Amino acid sequence: MSEIRATLLGRLRAARRQTDLLFALIEPEGLYERPIAERHRLVFYLGHVDAFDWNLVCRDALGAPSIRAEWERLFAFGIDPVDGHLPSDVAADWPAVAEVRAWNEALREAVDAAVARAPLTGWLEGGWALHLAVEHRLMHAETLCYLLSRLPYRFKRVGPGPAAAIAGGAASPGVTAAAPGPPAQDMVAVPAGRATLGLSRARAPYLGWDNEYEVHEVEVPAFRVARHMVTNAEFLRFVEAGGYRERALWSDADWRWRQAAGVIHPALWAAGPGGWTWRAMSGELPLPPAWPVWVSHAEASAYARWARCSLPTEAQWHRAAFGTPGGAERAYPWGSAPPEPGRHGAFGLAAFDPVPVGAFPAGRSAFGVDDLLGAGWQWTRTPFVPFAGFVPLPFYRGYSADFFDGRHLVLKGASPRTDVTFLRRSFRNWFQPHYPHVYAGFRLAEEGR
Numbered sequence: 001m002s003e004i005r006a007t008l009l010g011r012l013r014a015a016r017r018q019t020d021l022l023f024a025l026i027e028p029e030g031l032y033e034r035p036i037a038e039r040h041r042l043v044f045y046l047g048h049v050d051a052f053d054w055n056l057v058c059r060d061a062l063g064a065p066s067i068r069a070e071w072e073r074l075f076a077f078g079i080d081p082v083d084g085h086l087p088s089d090v091a092a093d094w095p096a097v098a099e100v101r102a103w104n105e106a107l108r109e110a111v112d113a114a115v116a117r118a119p120l121t122g123w124l125e126g127g128w129a130l131h132l133a134v135e136h137r138l139m140h141a142e143t144l145c146y147l148l149s150r151l152p153y154r155f156k157r158v159g160p161g162p163a164a165a166i167a168g169g170a171a172s173p174g175v176t177a178a179a180p181g182p183p184a185q186d187m188v189a190v191p192a193g194r195a196t197l198g199l200s201r202a203r204a205p206y207l208g209w210d211n212e213y214e215v216h217e218v219e220v221p222a223f224r225v226a227r228h229m230v231t232n233a234e235f236l237r238f239v240e241a242g243g244y245r246e247r248a249l250w251s252d253a254d255w256r257w258r259q260a261a262g263v264i265h266p267a268l269w270a271a272g273p274g275g276w277t278w279r280a281m282s283g284e285l286p287l288p289p290a291w292p293v294w295v296s297h298a299e300a301s302a303y304a305r306w307a308r309c310s311l312p313t314e315a316q317w318h319r320a321a322f323g324t325p326g327g328a329e330r331a332y333p334w335g336s337a338p339p340e341p342g343r344h345g346a347f348g349l350a351a352f353d354p355v356p357v358g359a360f361p362a363g364r365s366a367f368g369v370d371d372l373l374g375a376g377w378q379w380t381r382t383p384f385v386p387f388a389g390f391v392p393l394p395f396y397r398g399y400s401a402d403f404f405d406g407r408h409l410v411l412k413g414a415s416p417r418t419d420v421t422f423l424r425r426s427f428r429n430w431f432q433p434h435y436p437h438v439y440a441g442f443r444l445a446e447e448g449r
Helices: 003-023 028-032 042-061 071-073 097-117 122-150 161-169 230-240 252-261 296-306 314-322
Strands: 189-191 193-197 218-219 223-226 268-271 275-280 283-286 376-383 407-416 427-432 444-445
Touching: 003 042, 003 097, 003 122, 028 042, 042 071, 042 097, 042 122, 161 218, 189 314, 193 314, 218 314, 223 314, 230 296, 252 296, 296 376, 314 376
Parallel strands: none
Antiparallel strands: 189 223, 193 218, 223 444, 268 275, 275 283, 376 407, 407 427
């Protein structure tokens, strides 16, 4: 077997282990639960990650005959939660878990055989489609985690058993430790300079998703950016000051959403007799003041207005993260060294829950900005639009194009449940502004300072 085939097969099997470990945390009856109303039941994801691999590699790239055509369609597509449209299926509409697992095994055998023997031409040239299939699975490993965060505890086996294999020995770091206070927040001056966004198709044709191309430079005027992501303690002041009731802080669309959904605090918070609590993966705990707050874009924007600031643009975030005072740009905020989980940040599938902001000084940018990779995805105010030179993926034409609708915003960074493959400078995440469930927070910016 060639080196590229062996590498791809090894990466695919490692990614399967990640999703298999996550599904092992769910009690059998929990697979038919829908932890988030806008999303599919968990059994969908059990079939989806293997169906995607087979559909892409065997059916579409190689023209293989169907193994079970109706299931290839059933498990093909997720849900984009916009406009308040909720799925109406019931648990009985879905196949038995044992049947889905047996089907998955058949799909895996077929995909592995294709990786080992199929000609690496067409969509498989350079391993491109296979590489993105691995990334797709790892994206869903993160999606599964925030779904599991909302799953009732009685349906989860999160503890010192299977969870330890995923979280590196601790299901929820910080759950039993004393919660430190947040560090002092300050604004960092970033001088005017260049931000290089995107990937070069000529240099890296098989590395990224279609929305990452084409590479281009953006001149960014001087601005100031918060050294840290906004913490729970900071956001609590906004809540206690009546920020969720202050109409002037919210756009028309955001206010309609807030009222219709009854949103009065972050999704992972709860008010109890003893004060605010935070819904960790393995149990409720007192609100950790130094952890980054995870909220929707609508909530982040309202806070920014309350603080008389704004969210950064995608280019500003890039400049603060990867730029240097001398004008050069880095591969990562800390330099060119490969990302090291636990040293440069809490990324790399290392934990289920956040850690305090400022916990990884080795991951600091050249301008002194912290929490750039691993503290949570970070909202920008930049709409998700194509770069000049955009060409849709030949094997997944709607991957990005379906979301160039003016209703999705770019996120940068990474969460604790983000694999290191997504730490490349060009990677772009996106969600619609009224989705409060993703592991995403924000930092503030000020113009022209």
